[in-house]
Amino acid sequence: MAFLEISGLKKRFGSLEILKGINLDLEKGGFLVLVGPSGCGKSTLLNTIAGLESITEGDIRVDGRSIADLHPSKRDIAMVFQSYALYPNMTVAGNIAFGMEMRGVPVEERNKAIDKVAKVLQIGHLLNRKPSQLSGGQRQRVAMGRALVRTRSCSCSTNRSPTSTPSCASTCASRSSGCTRRPARRSSM
Amino acid sequence: MSAVTSTLPSAASASRNRLFSRIFIYGLLVIFAIIYLMPLFVMLVTSFKTMDEIQNGNMLALPQSPTIEPWFKAWGQACVGLTCAGIKGYFWNSIKMVVPAVAISTIMGALNGYILTKWRFPGHTLVFGLMLFACFIPFQSVLLPMATILGSLGRFGATLRDQIGMSLGFGNPTVNLVTVHVVYGLGFTTLFFRNYYEAFPTELVKAAQVDGASFFQIFRRIMLPNSLPIIVVTVIYQFTNIWNDFLFASAYAGTGDSMPMTVALNNVVNTSTGVVEYNVNMAAAMIAALPTLLVYILAGRYFVRGLMAGAVKG
Numbered sequence: 001m002a003f004l005e006i007s008g009l010k011k012r013f014g015s016l017e018i019l020k021g022i023n024l025d026l027e028k029g030g031f032l033v034l035v036g037p038s039g040c041g042k043s044t045l046l047n048t049i050a051g052l053e054s055i056t057e058g059d060i061r062v063d064g065r066s067i068a069d070l071h072p073s074k075r076d077i078a079m080v081f082q083s084y085a086l087y088p089n090m091t092v093a094g095n096i097a098f099g100m101e102m103r104g105v106p107v108e109e110r111n112k113a114i115d116k117v118a119k120v121l122q123i124g125h126l127l128n129r130k131p132s133q134l135s136g137g138q139r140q141r142v143a144m145g146r147a148l149v150r151t152r153s154c155s156c157s158t159n160r161s162p163t164s165t166p167s168c169a170s171t172c173a174s175r176s177s178g179c180t181r182r183p184a185r186r187s188s189m
Numbered sequence: 190m191s192a193v194t195s196t197l198p199s200a201a202s203a204s205r206n207r208l209f210s211r212i213f214i215y216g217l218l219v220i221f222a223i224i225y226l227m228p229l230f231v232m233l234v235t236s237f238k239t240m241d242e243i244q245n246g247n248m249l250a251l252p253q254s255p256t257i258e259p260w261f262k263a264w265g266q267a268c269v270g271l272t273c274a275g276i277k278g279y280f281w282n283s284i285k286m287v288v289p290a291v292a293i294s295t296i297m298g299a300l301n302g303y304i305l306t307k308w309r310f311p312g313h314t315l316v317f318g319l320m321l322f323a324c325f326i327p328f329q330s331v332l333l334p335m336a337t338i339l340g341s342l343g344r345f346g347a348t349l350r351d352q353i354g355m356s357l358g359f360g361n362p363t364v365n366l367v368t369v370h371v372v373y374g375l376g377f378t379t380l381f382f383r384n385y386y387e388a389f390p391t392e393l394v395k396a397a398q399v400d401g402a403s404f405f406q407i408f409r410r411i412m413l414p415n416s417l418p419i420i421v422v423t424v425i426y427q428f429t430n431i432w433n434d435f436l437f438a439s440a441y442a443g444t445g446d447s448m449p450m451t452v453a454l455n456n457v458v459n460t461s462t463g464v465v466e467y468n469v470n471m472a473a474a475m476i477a478a479l480p481t482l483l484v485y486i487l488a489g490r491y492f493v494r495g496l497m498a499g500a501v502k503g
Contacts, residue, residue, distance in 0.1 A: 052395050073401030085396040089414035098410075099400035146396075 003028035004049075009058035011044055018044050022058070043082070050079045073102070078147035084139050086131040086146075093127040096145050117145040236260065236471035243467050259468035263476060267469055269448070269456045276473050278446070279453035283432060284480075286363050286442075286449055290370040291427045297371070298378020298423060303412050305379070306386040307394050308404070317383060323376025331373075332440050339365045339441060362442035366449070369441060370431045378423050385419040386412065421488050429481050450477050 002025035011019035018041045026032050034042045047053040049060055051072030060068045067075045086095050093114050100110045118124040121141040131139055231248055237255040238246070246253075265275035304310075305317050339360075346359025358364040389412070397407045413420075438449045448456075454477050458470045 050399060052398070072395075072399045077399070079396070079399050081392050081396060083390065083392055085390065085392040087393060087397075087411060089411075098397070098402075102397075102401040102406065 002026055003030070003063055005059075005061040006049070007059050007061075009045070009048065009060065010056045011041075011048055011053065012056040017056075019048070046079075050077050051075050052079075073099075076150070078150040080143045080147045084131075084143040086139055086142055088131050091128050091130055092123060092134070092142050092145075095131070095142055096149050099146065099150055113149050114145075117149050120148070121145050232471045232475060236468055236475055238468055240464070240466065240468060259466070259472040260476070262466075263457075263469045263473035267457045267473060268460055269453045276450065276453050276457065276476065279448050279450050280476065282363065282442075282447055282453075283450035286366045286370075287428060287431050290367045290374065290431050291424055293367070294371045294374035294378050294427055295420065295423050297375055298380075299382045299413065299416065299420070300408065301375070301379040302382025302384075302386045303408055305383050306389070307391060307407075307412075317379075320376050320379050323373060324380060326373070326376075328373065328436055332436070335369060336440065339369075342368075362445070362447040365441050366437060369437050370427075370434070373437075374427050374431070378427065381419055381423045381426070382416070385416065389415070425484055425488055428484050432481055 004024070004026040006022050006024040009019055009022040009024075010017065022045060024032075034045065036042055044053060048055050051067070051070060055068055058068075059066055062076070067077075072079075087098065090098065096114050096117060097110045100113065105113075114127065115124070118127060121144060123138060123141050123145060126134060126138055126142070131142070134142065234251060235243060235248070236259050237257070238252040239254065239256055239258075242253060263275060264277050266273055267275050269276065269279065301320070305313050342365070343360030346356035346361070349359060350356040393411055393415075394407055397411050402410065433451065435451045435455065439452045439455070442448055443452050454473055457473050
């Protein structure tokens with residue numbers, strides 16, 4: 001049985017059917033890249049998997065468990081948004097820790113996780129800065145850090161332009177099962 | 190040769206034109222500034238004069254022997270109705286009424302704007318449209334219905350007092366005024382926040398949802414901290430309108446000890462006994478205007494521009 005199973009997934013917006021019955025199997029540790037023209041439903045598929053959009057028909061199973069009815073925060077999925085969606089009023093450390101804070105993780109564990117992720121992504125010296133004080137590539141790494149810090153089953157990322165350094169991306173890919181590269185016009189999982 | 194003679198005059202006349210238009214613009218600005226500031230100048234200057242100077246002298250002249258006595262008199266001894274204890278008590282009444290009214294209407298407006306834009310429900314356009322009506326209601330038309338409602342609330346408060354010993358604020362004129370101002374301010378505050386949150390990136394809310402934040406956690410940790418500009422705008426707007434309001438103040442708290450500043454000032458100025466003390470009246474009016482001026486001076490600094498820069502790419 002595959003780790004991530006999508007069966008017969010359909011998504012309709014009113015009368016417009018965007019996802020017309022997606023069937024997908026992804027093994028544990030796998031890396032999936034979705035390529036397609038604008039408007040074909042890549043982001044919609046990722047949003048339904050993450051739980052930010054509801055499904056019209058079909059099922060999504062992670063590790064045998066159906067997650068189609070779960071709240072996004074309960075799906076054990078990390079998400080990196082196209083526009084990074086960093087919280088402007090918090091520091092980099094605060095941004096990365098926000099999810100853990102919401103889940104009630106104690107402070108020491110939070111700090112340990114932040115330090116680990118910061119070392120991988122080489123953003124340790126940026127932990128006290130606000131997003132507005134970062135460059136584009138740094139913001140991208142913070143967004144990835146926020147996703148990596150979740151103990152998660154899978155990561156979703158939509159991105160459009162290659163702004164992160166290739167060395168960082170390959171380091172990430174080697175250390176996690178869901179870290180993404182940033183090729184143009186692709187969605188990755 | 191003809192080329193030289195044709196360029197020189199046009200260059201000179203161009204700079205002369207610029208000079209004239211500049212004189213014209215600045216002249217117009219100065220005239221309008223004088224027109225707008227003249228009443229304030231007269232008020233200030235009159236409040237520092239003695240009564241002799243006012244009665245014998247020119248309205249616009251600077252005080253010959255300036256005195257701060259009228260200000261002390263306005264604060265502590267001016268007569269409002271039958272009591273001659275100055276306006277300081279009524280100033281405090283206004284503060285007691287304005288601060289809760291501004292705080293409550295701002296927070297509720299923020300909550301409304303948040304719900305209308307980030308948690309859209311079927312019929313949200315209609316609900317927003319109906320709330321917008323509140324901005325266009327002439328307040329005079331709701332005086333009587335509101336008085337009826339406040340009367341019912343007052344009777345409820347009396348019943349409570351009989352049953353449990355306290356009225357919990359129902360029927361208290363200050364509480365009544367706060368309620369009225371919250372109700373009629375809600376249309377404006379919802380409008381301000383709804384428009385601001387409409388342009389607020391929804392991806393931040395989605396990211397917070399994925400992180401597991403609840404409805405109120407998102408409101409408290411993400412929306413409000415990034416709303417400083419619109420909070421400042423709303424607070425200034427509400428404070429100015431509620432502080433300066435005379436209609437509701439005189440209708441619902443127009444007598445007795447809970448009279449706000451505006452009504453008290455009106456009573457001070459319209460006293461029909463004795464000599465009309467212009468200097469005291471001017472000083473009282475200046476005191477009444479000070480809080481709104483202060484709010485502008487302090488809060489203007491807090492317009493945080495570029496707060497959103499950096500979180501959202503492009």
